[in-house]
Amino acid sequence: MNWNKDNRTPTSGAVDAVRLGDVRKTYGRGENRVDALRGVTMSFPRGSFTAVMGPSGSGKSTFLHCAAGLDVPxxxxxxxxxxxxxxMNENQLTILRRERVGFIFQAFNLMPALTVEQNVGLPFRLAGRRPDxxxxxxxxxxxGLAERRKHLPxxxxxxQQQRVAIARALIMRPAVIFADEPTGALDTQTxxxxxxxxxETVSSGGQTIIMVTHDPVAASAAHRVLFLADGQFIGELEAPTADVVAERMTHLTAWQQNRSPQSAGRGGF
Structure with missing residues (x-):
C-alpha cells in the first residue's frame, strides 16, 4: 500500500505530546531479573502518527504501558x-488517562450488551458525566457509523467494531491515542x-497516535516507524513503505536473535 504522505506533520520544532527520558523498566531480581526497557529516550510530536515495531520480547508492550501511564518505570x-x-498518584493518573488519552486494542473491548452509541458514550459515564x-x-x-448507532456489537x-472502538477513543478528544495491534484481527481491505x-484522525483532528504493530502494511501508514529491540530504540524510518519495513524487520529479528549478553546496552542496527 502506497500511502499519500503529503499531509504529514513536520516533527522539527513541534511540541511533544509524549516524551520519554532515559526510561528503564526492570522486572524481578538476581537471576530472574529482566531489563524490559534499557534507557529509552524518545519524543513524539503533537499531530504525528508513529508506529513502533520490534521482535517478540523487544519491549514493545512495556514501552506502551509506561508511555501511557499504565505502568511505572x-x-x-x-x-x-x-x-x-x-x-502523580494513581487517582491523578486515572483522570489523566480518562481525559487526555485514548486506547485502541486488537480485541475491540466493546460491551456486548450496549449499543454502538452507548459504547462510544461509555467514557463519559466512567467520568461521572452524562454522555453528550x-x-x-x-x-x-x-x-462512518452514524446509521448503526442503535446496533449491538x-x-x-x-x-465496524474496530471503528466503534476508534470512535470511543476519540470521544473525549484526547491528546494522544495509543493503539496496540489495532488491525491484528482484521482482513486486508478492512x-x-x-x-x-x-x-485522517491525525490530519484533521490533530491527535497524536502511537501504534504498536507487527504488520509492515500497518506501519507504512504512519509518518515514521521506530524499531525496538532488546529494550532499546535502535533505528527509525521516515515516510516508510511496507517493503522497506518488512526488510528492516527481517534484519532486526536476526540481530536480536544473534545478540550476545555481553553486547547488551550497546545498540547498533
Missing amino acids: SSGSVMLDGKELSG RSSVIEVLGRV SELSGG TIDVLQLLR
Missing part, C-alpha cells in the same frame, strides 16, 4: 501532554480502511 521520566507522570449525545453522533459520523463486522481512518 523503574527510573527515568515520562511526559504526557505536558504532565510529568512520576509525580451530539458529540457521540458526530464522532460516529466521522467513522454482535450485529457488526469486525471492521485493515487499509481502518488505517486510513487513523491517518
Whole structure:
C-alpha cells in the first residue's frame, strides 16, 4: 500500500505530546531479573502518527504501558501532554488517562450488551458525566457509523467494531491515542480502511497516535516507524513503505536473535 504522505506533520520544532527520558523498566531480581526497557529516550510530536515495531520480547508492550501511564518505570521520566507522570498518584493518573488519552486494542473491548452509541458514550459515564449525545453522533459520523448507532456489537463486522472502538477513543478528544495491534484481527481491505481512518484522525483532528504493530502494511501508514529491540530504540524510518519495513524487520529479528549478553546496552542496527 502506497500511502499519500503529503499531509504529514513536520516533527522539527513541534511540541511533544509524549516524551520519554532515559526510561528503564526492570522486572524481578538476581537471576530472574529482566531489563524490559534499557534507557529509552524518545519524543513524539503533537499531530504525528508513529508506529513502533520490534521482535517478540523487544519491549514493545512495556514501552506502551509506561508511555501511557499504565505502568511505572523503574527510573527515568515520562511526559504526557505536558504532565510529568512520576509525580502523580494513581487517582491523578486515572483522570489523566480518562481525559487526555485514548486506547485502541486488537480485541475491540466493546460491551456486548450496549449499543454502538452507548459504547462510544461509555467514557463519559466512567467520568461521572452524562454522555453528550451530539458529540457521540458526530464522532460516529466521522467513522462512518452514524446509521448503526442503535446496533449491538454482535450485529457488526469486525471492521465496524474496530471503528466503534476508534470512535470511543476519540470521544473525549484526547491528546494522544495509543493503539496496540489495532488491525491484528482484521482482513486486508478492512485493515487499509481502518488505517486510513487513523491517518485522517491525525490530519484533521490533530491527535497524536502511537501504534504498536507487527504488520509492515500497518506501519507504512504512519509518518515514521521506530524499531525496538532488546529494550532499546535502535533505528527509525521516515515516510516508510511496507517493503522497506518488512526488510528492516527481517534484519532486526536476526540481530536480536544473534545478540550476545555481553553486547547488551550497546545498540547498533
